[in-house]
Amino acid sequence: MLVLLLIVSLGFIPAAHAQFTVEGTVTDANNGDPIPGANIVLVGTSIGVATDPQGEFSIEVPGEEGTLRVSFVGYQTLERDVTPETGRVEIALQPDIAGLEEVVVTGLATSVKRRNLANAVTKIDAEEIAGRVDPTTVDNALQGKIPGVNITAQSGAPGGGNNVQLRGISTLGAGSSQPLYIIDGVYVNNSQITTGRSTLDDAGGPSQDNVSNRLADLSPEDIESVEVLKGPSAAAIYGQRANAGVVIIQTKRGQAGRTSVSFSQDVGAVSALNLLGTASWSEDKIALFEEPGTQSFQDEIARFREGNSTDYEDEVYGNTGLTTNTQLSVSGGDDQTQFFVSGNLKDEEGIIENTGFVRRSLRANLDHRLHERVRLTSQSNYVYTDNDRGFTGNQNSTGGSVGYTLAYVRSYADLFQNEDGSFPDNPYFAENPLRVIDGATNNQEVSRFVQSFSAEADLIRSNSTSLRLRGQGGFDYLNSNSTVYFPPFFQFQQAGANPGDVIRGKQDDFNTNLQAVLVFNQATSLGGGDLNLTTQTGFSRFTQDTNRQLVRGRGLPPEQTNPVNASVQEIVNQLPNDVYNTVKVRDIGFFGQQDANWRDRIIGSAGVRLDRSTLNASQDEYYVYPKASLAVNVHEFDIGLPSFLSQLKLRSAFGQTGGLPQYGVTFESLASQNIDGNLASTIDTRGVDPTLKPERAEEFEFGTDISAFENRVSLELTHYRKTVSDLILDRENAVSTGITEIAVNAGTLRNVGWEVGLTLAPIQTERFAWTSRNLFWANTSEITELNIDRFTTGGFGAALGTYLIQEGYSPTTIVGTPALDDGDTPFTVYGDAQPDFQMSFSNQFTLFRDFELGFLFHWKKGGENINLTRFLTDSGGTTSDWNEDHDNDGVPNGRDRADMFGPGAAQFIEGSSYVKLREASLYYNIPSSFLERTFGNVLSRARVGVSGNNLLLFSDYSSYDPEVSVFGTQAIAQSVEVSPYPSSRRITFHLRLTY
Numbered sequence: 001m002l003v004l005l006l007i008v009s010l011g012f013i014p015a016a017h018a019q020f021t022v023e024g025t026v027t028d029a030n031n032g033d034p035i036p037g038a039n040i041v042l043v044g045t046s047i048g049v050a051t052d053p054q055g056e057f058s059i060e061v062p063g064e065e066g067t068l069r070v071s072f073v074g075y076q077t078l079e080r081d082v083t084p085e086t087g088r089v090e091i092a093l094q095p096d097i098a099g100l101e102e103v104v105v106t107g108l109a110t111s112v113k114r115r116n117l118a119n120a121v122t123k124i125d126a127e128e129i130a131g132r133v134d135p136t137t138v139d140n141a142l143q144g145k146i147p148g149v150n151i152t153a154q155s156g157a158p159g160g161g162n163n164v165q166l167r168g169i170s171t172l173g174a175g176s177s178q179p180l181y182i183i184d185g186v187y188v189n190n191s192q193i194t195t196g197r198s199t200l201d202d203a204g205g206p207s208q209d210n211v212s213n214r215l216a217d218l219s220p221e222d223i224e225s226v227e228v229l230k231g232p233s234a235a236a237i238y239g240q241r242a243n244a245g246v247v248i249i250q251t252k253r254g255q256a257g258r259t260s261v262s263f264s265q266d267v268g269a270v271s272a273l274n275l276l277g278t279a280s281w282s283e284d285k286i287a288l289f290e291e292p293g294t295q296s297f298q299d300e301i302a303r304f305r306e307g308n309s310t311d312y313e314d315e316v317y318g319n320t321g322l323t324t325n326t327q328l329s330v331s332g333g334d335d336q337t338q339f340f341v342s343g344n345l346k347d348e349e350g351i352i353e354n355t356g357f358v359r360r361s362l363r364a365n366l367d368h369r370l371h372e373r374v375r376l377t378s379q380s381n382y383v384y385t386d387n388d389r390g391f392t393g394n395q396n397s398t399g400g401s402v403g404y405t406l407a408y409v410r411s412y413a414d415l416f417q418n419e420d421g422s423f424p425d426n427p428y429f430a431e432n433p434l435r436v437i438d439g440a441t442n443n444q445e446v447s448r449f450v451q452s453f454s455a456e457a458d459l460i461r462s463n464s465t466s467l468r469l470r471g472q473g474g475f476d477y478l479n480s481n482s483t484v485y486f487p488p489f490f491q492f493q494q495a496g497a498n499p500g501d502v503i504r505g506k507q508d509d510f511n512t513n514l515q516a517v518l519v520f521n522q523a524t525s526l527g528g529g530d531l532n533l534t535t536q537t538g539f540s541r542f543t544q545d546t547n548r549q550l551v552r553g554r555g556l557p558p559e560q561t562n563p564v565n566a567s568v569q570e571i572v573n574q575l576p577n578d579v580y581n582t583v584k585v586r587d588i589g590f591f592g593q594q595d596a597n598w599r600d601r602i603i604g605s606a607g608v609r610l611d612r613s614t615l616n617a618s619q620d621e622y623y624v625y626p627k628a629s630l631a632v633n634v635h636e637f638d639i640g641l642p643s644f645l646s647q648l649k650l651r652s653a654f655g656q657t658g659g660l661p662q663y664g665v666t667f668e669s670l671a672s673q674n675i676d677g678n679l680a681s682t683i684d685t686r687g688v689d690p691t692l693k694p695e696r697a698e699e700f701e702f703g704t705d706i707s708a709f710e711n712r713v714s715l716e717l718t719h720y721r722k723t724v725s726d727l728i729l730d731r732e733n734a735v736s737t738g739i740t741e742i743a744v745n746a747g748t749l750r751n752v753g754w755e756v757g758l759t760l761a762p763i764q765t766e767r768f769a770w771t772s773r774n775l776f777w778a779n780t781s782e783i784t785e786l787n788i789d790r791f792t793t794g795g796f797g798a799a800l801g802t803y804l805i806q807e808g809y810s811p812t813t814i815v816g817t818p819a820l821d822d823g824d825t826p827f828t829v830y831g832d833a834q835p836d837f838q839m840s841f842s843n844q845f846t847l848f849r850d851f852e853l854g855f856l857f858h859w860k861k862g863g864e865n866i867n868l869t870r871f872l873t874d875s876g877g878t879t880s881d882w883n884e885d886h887d888n889d890g891v892p893n894g895r896d897r898a899d900m901f902g903p904g905a906a907q908f909i910e911g912s913s914y915v916k917l918r919e920a921s922l923y924y925n926i927p928s929s930f931l932e933r934t935f936g937n938v939l940s941r942a943r944v945g946v947s948g949n950n951l952l953l954f955s956d957y958s959s960y961d962p963e964v965s966v967f968g969t970q971a972i973a974q975s976v977e978v979s980p981y982p983s984s985r986r987i988t989f990h991l992r993l994t995y
Helices: 002-009 126-131 232-241 283-289 295-306 312-317 402-406 433-439 868-876 893-899 928-935
Strands: 019-028 039-042 048-050 056-062 066-071 078-082 089-093 103-105 111-113 122-125 149-153 162-166 180-183 223-229 246-251 257-272 321-333 337-349 356-371 374-388 441-461 465-486 501-526 529-554 568-571 582-598 602-613 623-633 645-659 670-675 678-683 686-688 695-708 713-732 741-764 768-786 791-793 802-805 813-819 827-832 837-847 851-861 864-867 909-911 914-925 941-954 984-994
Touching: 039 056, 048 056, 056 066, 066 089, 078 089, 122 126, 126 223, 180 232, 223 232, 232 246, 232 582, 232 602, 232 623, 232 645, 232 695, 283 295, 312 402, 312 433, 321 984, 402 433, 802 827, 827 864, 827 909, 864 868, 868 893, 928 941
Parallel strands: 019 089, 180 246, 686 741
Antiparallel strands: 019 056, 039 048, 039 066, 066 078, 103 111, 122 223, 149 162, 223 246, 257 321, 257 984, 321 337, 337 356, 356 374, 374 441, 441 465, 465 501, 501 529, 529 568, 529 582, 582 602, 602 623, 623 645, 645 695, 670 678, 695 713, 713 741, 741 768, 768 837, 791 802, 802 813, 813 827, 837 851, 851 914, 864 909, 914 941, 941 984
16 A cells, blocks of 8 residues: 555656756854755755755755755754845854754654644754763763653663663553663664573572663664653653653764765773772671681681782772774765765773673665655664673672672682682682682673664645655564573582583564554644644554573583583573563554644644553553643744743643553463373463553643743743553462462552753853753652552562552652551651652853863762662671771671661661762864865864763762662662672763764
């Protein structure tokens, strides 16, 4: 059908008319620099060109007159009337400081300028992503830049690993807590692929594997923009997959004009952001750990007198890693075909020896105008990543975590490698951490291919009406291979029955999505004013096929890592709900949306989506997700507003989205049994309510946008109330029934928040310019309804701190012992993992025209962490303040805290407020006059600079970094620390060349 319509559209060939040519230049109004890639479109037609690297353009205009609309990202759009007598035109664009001309997605095939937008949608451009610093991953690049979004680094290991939460809690665990990511129209996989590491070191589950999420595969240098739909009011058009928000990523595309070659080289150093130090030892202190007079005490005193003091924390975390990032891209084309081709090589070493991240990426984006009314696009991206994550985080008496083991290593111990290459055993724990670093393997390799395509045809086009058909889709294929290995000569392996342990993991994911949209535009009149109507309708289809397997081998000969050679082999299932080696998901959706714009004064939109999915309990049932929004540009009315106001907009929006359950949550599975020596299956003890519905989020959003003094001051203020209903939880059932748990819709969760953005541009001259972006956001969550008994979840139990799920409380409320018999809660309440508020302060300066200086501070106020790293170091006597006596009771701090373990969990919960200097950069743009004299027309731009990531940390938190999570991206347990991979500081030198 799509092909037929494309062919039919070719028949609408317009008759030939007289035409004339307009040539000109587009420059920056502030400094006169040419703007390459600016778009010049003939209003009322699809005729358009882009400026070349010198800002030059030439466009053919049919007829005797026309209007050119000139636009470029970051500048105000300008229109210029032209006739055959116009001659050459010089167009100077003013910077769009307030971003009012920015185009934002409002439907699956439509967009709108920000000045008419009714939602609080944040859009980040290429300069903010990778133009100033060298981010490890895309989500790292967004930290502190989007109000309403909490992005927390789970680990400092190379290759990233982030927890992204949009406008509070979206699920209590049954659904996905991470947003839907769409790259060039493809619904991509951003899962954390388990490697089985937590099985080998007995950490307790795949969420503690410390793997990176798959957004690490995307090269930030390839990105043109990132658009974040934070709540259901904006994301409702994506229906049942949008409860946690939507992140839309567009990659760079070519522009018509001279072929441009860009080369960039980044070289930097990575070091630990914050080392804690370790406590010293003395014979008196040894007596507190070993009973005087015993043989163990005498042995320890002898070891202390013979040993040398070593800072093992510095030995383990003190490596200075080298990071390099090389990017080469070629773009260009003509009016019919444009291309963008790039290659990226990234290597990053970690602060722990033998850890690192490697990415190799190749991208080819193509745009082709098959006919005046038919346009085709293709975006292809192949990526290979190789990640050595090391061994940090939790473990249980195995020695399989260097951080955990380090807590018990005394400074006078000798753990260094012997001359024969072997390592001595660790007398204080199950393994020597230096041996783990040298000889263990925790590696994950990913090969990935992401392909998107679209075809767009103008079926009808006239002065007042147009009908457009757009087909779009693509696929994301991902292949992961992982190896986690402990050699047989390891200390803790020798203590077991089958030394030599390996887990080999393999996972194949193939996601596809396809959508077709019909868009009808009509311009009419109402009340003497223009009314523009846009109607869109269409369908979408999504599929997901996953095959995964973890194979374990124990009892391996030396140098062997293949489970086939092991004496004991098994297929690993890490948790009861992780038994699905094959996953198949199918989604179908239908949608429609009506937009209306009356003279840019009143802009309204209403839409609905119907979705079904095989993940739902009722797989054939369609669920309805509506949306509506209204924006009123008060400044467009002649009501006598002050002249300094350039925009005053009131906006409101409503929307509903779905939260699909995780695979298996809505299934009644079979359990294997052995009956009389025969393999059999029985119904599992967990049931599912046959009327179970998917989780649903409903949001009301209200806000205002104000710009003044020629857009030098811009304010965005938003208030939202997001309610997540039909939360899926397991209700306990009488054991006598044979079904101990039943999945039911058991609760409602409400998030209420404020978002404020203030942009200032007090000085904008040719020699000095200053732009400041200041953000504030806060969210509070509360469980407003719970139809099952209250319970605790996450963490490692009430004695160490856990989370309370109870009506009237936030789901991130942290509780612990002592228990309360007569209180409102079963345990003592110690705090909340969610912060009170967050703020960021970003400033960009242009100095003497050619220097650019920028920095971003991020302030998180409030919120508590469960710090179990200090629990470990207190137990081992290595906490930096262990020997001090703050309360002057004659007992060292470390012993005081350790003695509190029985009475309560208070010692483990502490505030996680911080101020971070996340980014800072200084660049020098070599003057174009110098480049022209030296290189002629070969080199059009050259830029050198230095930048830093994660440069400074100010916090009273007693561990490495308040941003931490041993449980990965779990919805609730997002602030538990257990001996993490410490955060890193990065200093990078940059070279950017454009030919």
